[in-house]
Amino acid sequence: MEIKIIGIKGIPLIKTGDNLSQLILKAAELQDLQLDNEDILVIAETAVAKAEGNLIHLENVKPSPNAIEIAEVTGKDAKLVEAIINESNEIIKVGPDFIISETKHGFVCANAGIDESNVDDGLATPIPLDPDNSAQLIREKLEKTTGKSVAVIISDTQGRAFREGAIGTAIGISGMLPTWDRCGELDLYDRELKTTSIAVADELSSAASMVMGQANEGIPVVIIRGVSYFKKLRNEYANIKPLIRPKKYDVFRE
Amino acid sequence: MEIKIIGIKGIPLIKTGDNLSQLILKAAELQDLQLDNEDILVIAETAVAKAEGNLIHLENVKPSPNAIEIAEVTGKDAKLVEAIINESNEIIKVGPDFIISETKHGFVCANAGIDESNVDDGLATPIPLDPDNSAQLIREKLEKTTGKSVAVIISDTQGRAFREGAIGTAIGISGMLPTWDRCGELDLYDRELKTTSIAVADELSSAASMVMGQANEGIPVVIIRGVSYFKKLRNEYANIKPLIRPKKYDVFRE
Numbered sequence: 001m002e003i004k005i006i007g008i009k010g011i012p013l014i015k016t017g018d019n020l021s022q023l024i025l026k027a028a029e030l031q032d033l034q035l036d037n038e039d040i041l042v043i044a045e046t047a048v049a050k051a052e053g054n055l056i057h058l059e060n061v062k063p064s065p066n067a068i069e070i071a072e073v074t075g076k077d078a079k080l081v082e083a084i085i086n087e088s089n090e091i092i093k094v095g096p097d098f099i100i101s102e103t104k105h106g107f108v109c110a111n112a113g114i115d116e117s118n119v120d121d122g123l124a125t126p127i128p129l130d131p132d133n134s135a136q137l138i139r140e141k142l143e144k145t146t147g148k149s150v151a152v153i154i155s156d157t158q159g160r161a162f163r164e165g166a167i168g169t170a171i172g173i174s175g176m177l178p179t180w181d182r183c184g185e186l187d188l189y190d191r192e193l194k195t196t197s198i199a200v201a202d203e204l205s206s207a208a209s210m211v212m213g214q215a216n217e218g219i220p221v222v223i224i225r226g227v228s229y230f231k232k233l234r235n236e237y238a239n240i241k242p243l244i245r246p247k248k249y250d251v252f253r254e
Numbered sequence: 255m256e257i258k259i260i261g262i263k264g265i266p267l268i269k270t271g272d273n274l275s276q277l278i279l280k281a282a283e284l285q286d287l288q289l290d291n292e293d294i295l296v297i298a299e300t301a302v303a304k305a306e307g308n309l310i311h312l313e314n315v316k317p318s319p320n321a322i323e324i325a326e327v328t329g330k331d332a333k334l335v336e337a338i339i340n341e342s343n344e345i346i347k348v349g350p351d352f353i354i355s356e357t358k359h360g361f362v363c364a365n366a367g368i369d370e371s372n373v374d375d376g377l378a379t380p381i382p383l384d385p386d387n388s389a390q391l392i393r394e395k396l397e398k399t400t401g402k403s404v405a406v407i408i409s410d411t412q413g414r415a416f417r418e419g420a421i422g423t424a425i426g427i428s429g430m431l432p433t434w435d436r437c438g439e440l441d442l443y444d445r446e447l448k449t450t451s452i453a454v455a456d457e458l459s460s461a462a463s464m465v466m467g468q469a470n471e472g473i474p475v476v477i478i479r480g481v482s483y484f485k486k487l488r489n490e491y492a493n494i495k496p497l498i499r500p501k502k503y504d505v506f507r508e
Contacts, residue, residue, distance in 0.1 A: 001261035001465050001473065009255065013442060093505050100505070108416035117441045117450070157450070161415040161506045162362035164499050165433045165453025167460070169417075179419045187371045188267060188470050196371070196411070199419025200464070206421070207461035210454070210481060211255050216442050219255065227464060245418050251347050251354070252415045252506045 003226040006033065007211040007219040014046075014220070016053035021141035024221050035146045038230040039223050041138075042208035045156045045171055046118050047220035048134045049125035056083050056114065056124045070094050080114070080124065087112035087126050092253055103127055106244045107171060108253075109158045128154065131172025132239040139174040151175030151230070155205035155212075161252060168209030170201035172240055177233040178202075179242045199243055200229065257480040260287065261465040261473040268300075268474070270307035275395035278475050289400045292484040293477050295392075296462035299410045299425055300372050301474035302388045303379035310337050310368065310378045324348050334368070334378065341366035341380050346507055357381055360498045361425060362507075363412045382408065385426025386493040393428040405429030405484070409459035409466075415506060422463030424455035426494055431487040432456075433496045453497055454483065 010027040014020070020043070028035070035041075049055065063071065063078035067085055071078035073094050081099065085091065088101035092108060103112045105127060113127040128134045131154040139152040154172035159165070170178055178201035185193050208222040247253065264281045268274070274297070282289065289295075303309065317325065317332035321339055325332035327348050335353065339345065342355035346362060357366045359381060367381040382388045385408040393406040408426035413419070424432055432455035439447050462476040501507065 001263065003259040003461075003464055005257040005259070005461070007255035095505055098505070117445070117447055118443065120443060121445070157452070160453075162499055162504060163423075163453065163456070164497055165451045165456065167453050167456050186470050188472060189372065189374060190470075191371070191375070193371055197419045198411070198463070199414075199417065199421050202417070202419065202421050203460040203464050206457040207257075207259070207464060209452070209457050210257055210461060216440050216444075218442060243418055245416055250416060251349055251352070 001228065003207075003224060005207055005211050006223045006225065008033065008221045008223065009219060011047075011218070011220055014050040016050065016055070018051045020047065020051045021138050021145065025142070025145060028223075033223070035142060035148045035150055035223070036225060037148050038150070038227065039148065039225050040151045040153065040176070040204055040227060040230070041142070042153045042155050042168075042205055042222045042224060043138065044212055044220040045113070045127060045131065045154050046115055046125050048128045048131070048154055050119065052128055052134065054126060054128055055119065056126060058083065058122055058124055070099065074099055080111075080116075083114055083124060083126070084112040087114060102247075105131065105171070106241075108250075109156075113156055113158070113171070127156065127171055132174060135172040135174035149175075149234070151234075153201055153204055153208075155208060157209060168202075168205035168207070168212070170205045170240060170243060173201050173238055175234065175236070175238065176230065177235050177238045177242065178240055180229055180233060200233065201240070201243060255482065257478060259461055259465050260477045260479065262287065262475045262477065263473060265301075265472070265474055268304040270304065270309070272305045274301065274305045275392050275399065279396070279399060281475075282477075287477070289396065289402045289404055289477070290479060291402050292404070292481065293402065293479050294405045294407065294430070294458055294481060294484065295396070296407045296409050296422075296459055296476045296478060297392065298466055298474040299367075299381060299385065299408050300369055300379050302382045302385070302408055304373065306382055306388065308380060308382055309373065310380055312337065312376055312378055324353065328353055334365075334370075337368055337378060337380070338366040341368060356501075359385065359425070360495075362504075363410075367410055367412070367425070381410065381425055386428060389426040389428035403429075403488070405488075407455055407458055407462075409462060411463060422456075422459035422461070422466070424459045424494060424497060427455050427492055429488065429490070429492065430484065431489050431492045431496065432494055434483055434487060454487065455494070455497060
């Protein structure tokens with residue numbers, strides 16, 4: 001049992017309007033890499049946001065009084081705070097140097113997922129407007145061009161509660177379910193598993209992150225090949241929702 | 255850039271006193287697999303706990319009044335609750351069907367990491383007493399036998415705040431640092447990264463989990479080969495602490 005995580009090199013800096021699926025296939029070809037059935041492509045959200053032109057021009061943002069207040073508490077730039085508020089359903093917690101909110105998509109994360117790395121000065125990339133839809137459009141083009149059946153995950157690098165360090169995390173998916181519910185399956189001693197649901201899309205995003213890097217590696221797209229559960233989780237209508245814990249079941253929000 | 259995640263098949267059900275490093279090397283040999291320099295071995299904590307004989311005989315546990323009270327709130331077995339209390343520094347949150355605590359090691363997780371899957375009936379496996387030490391002993395034996403320089407991670411499958419589904423998570427490490435601090439490195443636009451620390455040990459554990467499975471796959475040990483940051487993070491004295499957010503910086507605990 002072997003899984004390969006293959007970085008696609010040579011994808012140029014992404015600009016608004018770029019056709020990501022075309023850039024991916026071209027770069028893959030240059031390294032003699034063809035897409036296979038059951039390949040899972042993990043794509044960094046910054047690349048998607050840039051291709052979609054979903055950029056925040058921080059100089060044009062007018063901070064509200066609320067943003068100015070939070071900027072004082074957190075020590076963050078008030079324009080950035082206003083952008084975070086705009087991207088959020090709810091500000092959950094603020095403190096020195098941090099803002100944790102629920103994004104418009106439902107993700108609980110720092111800074112509403114707004115990224116100031118790997119984008120031109122004065123710009124910031126929010127999480128794509130509809131990451132599931134972004135993933136679906138890319139998947140459809142890849143499948144149409146190659147005739148292969150693949151899945152696409154849009155990933156972000158996010159911190160977590162209780163643990164230090166950020167990890168690759170899934171924010172959009174197309175072509176496969178993001179969780180694998182193993183309840184009812186048997187363990188090594190033939191006993192039924194009671195509660196195990198595995199967040200496979202997050203595990204795949206973390207695995208891809210090992211190759212992508214977050215600095216100047218220039219590898220925004222990774223192919224994961226050889227995942228045994230692909231067929232079991234194949235689904236044309238999957239989205240990221242099963243990974244988001246509904247607020248009513250969230251025991252850490254006040 | 256390619257990383258391989260290779261499952262080691264044919265490791266028998268682990269019993270108390272088993273020599274894990276020997277079992278690993280023997281099983282690897284049967285599939286024509288030799289350890290290489292810079293290999294990272296991820297080992298499921300259940301296998302370590304069983305080899306170390308660190309098992310809880312639930313029938314022998316006497317529930318305290320506190321355990322009985324929490325058992326009523328959570329609907330969990332009072333003996334299991336008592337075992338969770340014994341494994342914990344602090345019970346953080348309880349509710350229908352869940353107990354979140356800080357374990358004796360400092361990990362915030364559900365059920366103090368006590369596992370009732372993949373162990374004989376009536377038994378449960380807590381997190382190993384000192385997972386860093388477990389990792390170190392295995393690493394030293396592997397390195398002595400093979401002459402290769404490797405790292406060992408002990409992994410658990412844990413849930414998270416705010417997101418559904420469990421993921422592979424590191425609880426012990428030897429031979430490399432668990433986090434990669436990238437502050438000061440440059441992004442694609444030659445700007446300094448300000449805050450990016452990557453929890454590589456958690457990403458490696460999640461990647462390994464894609465091959466291990468949590469049911470009856472019988473693959474408790476995985477080799478990750480081709481990780482580019484191995485040399486940079488190589489450290490003989492590393493431990494898991496950098497991954498644990500100190501309580502004073504934890505914004506979600508009341």
